[in-house]
Amino acid sequence: MKSDNNTLKSRRRLVLLATAALGAGLVPSLGRLAFADSDGDDDDNHYEESANTSFTLANTGLNAKIVVVGGGMAGATLAKYLRLWGGSGVAVTLVEPNASYTSNIMSNLVLSGSRSLSTLGYSYGSLAAKFGVTVKQAFVTGIDSTAKAVLLSDGTRLPYDRLVLAPGVEFMNAYGLTQSDYAGTTPHAWQAGPQTAELARQLAGMSNGTFVMTIPKAPYRCPPGPYERACIVADYLKTYRGAASKVIVLDENASIQAERETFTTAFGVTHAGVVQYEAGVTGIAIDPVTKVVSYLDAVGTPRTINAQVVNPIPPHRATGSSAGGWLAGAGLNNSADGRWCVVDVLSYESTAVPGIHVIGDAASCGLPKAGHVANQEAKICADAIVRLLAGQQPDPAPVANSACYSPITASTASWLTAVYQYDAVNRKMVVAANGGNPLGAAPTASATVSNKNYRNMSTWFNTLMGDSFA
Ligand SMILES: Cc1cc2nc3c(=O)[nH]c(=O)nc-3n(C[C@H](O)[C@H](O)[C@H](O)COP(=O)(O)OP(=O)(O)OC[C@H]3O[C@@H](n4cnc5c(N)ncnc54)[C@H](O)[C@@H]3O)c2cc1C
Structure with missing residues (x-):
């Protein structure tokens, strides 16, 4: 018992050290994600990737196989941060049918010709090259939660210690x-x-x-x-x-x-x-x-x-949750209407099937279905998984934030932002108390619609996408 405690303590220390060191290592990289062009504005197209940024992952003492399904806003972020915080022994396989991701965020601007679809494409190259994520191009067709394996469209059977589903939505x-x-x-x-x-x-x-x-x-x-x-x-x-x-x-x-x-x-x-x-x-x-x-x-x-x-x-529902769908087959779509996966918001672990976490739009957790929120859920989930692998409990007081810009004309925009915190009484995330507003009050919206907001929108978008994919 004593030696078990010592092992646990040293693992905790290693996880904390790795988190602190890699968190610090992350800052200079992210600082380069949004860049200014010659007129000083944020570039509308992409984050800048530094050719020589790479991380030597710490050996935290943790060893596990994690499979992540879906390389969108939630899945890509989770794969990256699991490697960063879990360290070299946490093997992460990202299963995604498409060779690259097309961002929904900003895609309304394609309708008016303000952006092209090609400016919204993100590759999985950085996740693989910089963070050592194994990217598997296939789609999941089934889950064997008893044997802890996912079944893929190419006939592969991928075993996992923990499974994270981030498959987004399908349309009814x-x-x-x-x-x-x-x-x-x-x-x-x-x-x-x-x-x-x-x-x-x-x-x-x-x-x-x-x-x-x-x-x-x-x-x-x-x-x-x-x-x-x-x-x-x-x-x-x-x-x-x-x-x-x-x-x-x-x-x-x-x-x-x-x-x-x-x-x-x-x-x-x-x-x-x-x-x-x-x-x-x-x-x-x-x-x-x-x-x-x-x-x-x-x-x-x-x-x-x-x-x-x-x-x-x-109307939409979690991808795979229709009758006969792969997600429904595993009993994960346990909301009252059968369209969403109910999760514990401290870990994003399914309340229906232990060992399987669901993040992003497919989850029912009280937070809005949004890309910035998906990025935040991914980080809370990654942190919880690392703690669980180390024999700890998930953070009992997670905090998440969200921002969103809305173009109103071709040159003006508004914004909406909120910080969310855990409400332990109702076991859900709620808008944090702010500026005299009580816990659970509404998010904060911009007082004006302006061109400055429109320009800041690019900085926000490039930074978010860089944090998720680069
Ligand atoms: C027009 C529009 C504008 C938006 N604007 C904003 C905004 O301004 N701000 C904001 O925060 N959010 C915005 N959103 C919402 C945001 O795009 C979503 O909330 C976000 O993409 C959700 O992330 P996700 O990872 O859950 O799903 P997705 O990003 O949709 O990713 C799901 C991934 O799972 C993969 N997948 C599906 N099935 C399988 C399978 N069987 N096996 C393996 N992989 C699978 C898909 O290929 C996909 O890559 C907007 C959405 C739209 C439509």
Whole structure:
């Protein structure tokens, strides 16, 4: 017993030393992630990668095989920080079907031509070369939680000591539309990629017509994102197609879900006469061929719109959680509606299946489904896994932060930010007390919409992506 205690103590010391040393080593690297070009502005494209930055991982005394599923905002961050904090004995395999990641963040700007999709691509090269993450290009088809192995599309069986799932969301058939409608005539473009390019193409082809978009009931990914999209599309249409253009927003929620004051002003003043916002709609039906949209308004009156372009954002659920899906097969989608994975927010370990952690949009943990939040959940989870491997308990008081910028026009933006802390009574993360506001108060929104915010948005984005992928 005594020698066990000594081993534990020395492991704890090693983990702490490794964390402190590598944390310090991280600072100069991150300082180079966002860079200024000759006019002093933050570059819109990418973080700068230093060719000679590399880390010699500490030998912390920990040995484990961790498999991470999904190389998006959550999975990429987790893989990197597990190697940094866990040290050389913690082998991390990242399973991801795509050769590179396309950021959803900023992808609304592709619709107006302010950015191209190619500026939103991130490779897994740094994770592999600098941090020694093994990147496996395949998708998970099943989980054998009894034998502790994941099954891959290429027939491989990957054993794990702990498994972390970060597979993001999939989109449900809704409003009379199917996956082939989304992939063809009626793109949701709520996953950046070919559908974003298709929606941009349809928008560019519009005359002075009507663009209809729909917003599903919360929770959905990126609470301010749909309202941001309405602003960007409205700004584009009135600038290039004339003031008679219309953007009709059909929201299944009772009200605007984030930055309510900002978007109320944006719709009613900045884009007055172009954006028509309707809350509390039900019974949406979309004909993908005629583009006729019918629905019941907030008081139940049937309405019909002849749209030129229709952009449904359908309800989503954790990827693999449909009946017969790989995540459902392991019993991980244990929210009341079967769409999300409920986790303990101190470790992100599933409350249904021990030894399996779920982070990012697929998790149900009370935090908003957002990329910055996914990055934070990944760090809390990585820290908890390292502590658990060392025989410790997860940090009992984790803190997370989130920031988000929303373009309102082609040159102005707003922002929203929050610090979250653990509420031990209700066992959930809540907005921290701040500036006289009590625990659980609302996030802080920018007082103004400005060009300075728009420029700061690039710094925030480049730094976040650098922290996750570089
Ligand atoms: C238009 C738009 C704008 C947004 N703007 C912002 C913003 O300004 N700020 C912000 O914080 N957030 C924003 N978001 C939200 C943000 O993009 C998501 O919250 C974030 O990407 C979630 O990260 P994730 O890792 O959970 O999922 P993702 O980033 O979607 O990554 C999931 C990964 O899992 C992989 N995967 C799926 N299935 C499997 C499988 N079977 N096997 C292996 N891998 C698999 C996928 O290929 C993917 O790479 C925006 C979203 C959209 C759509």
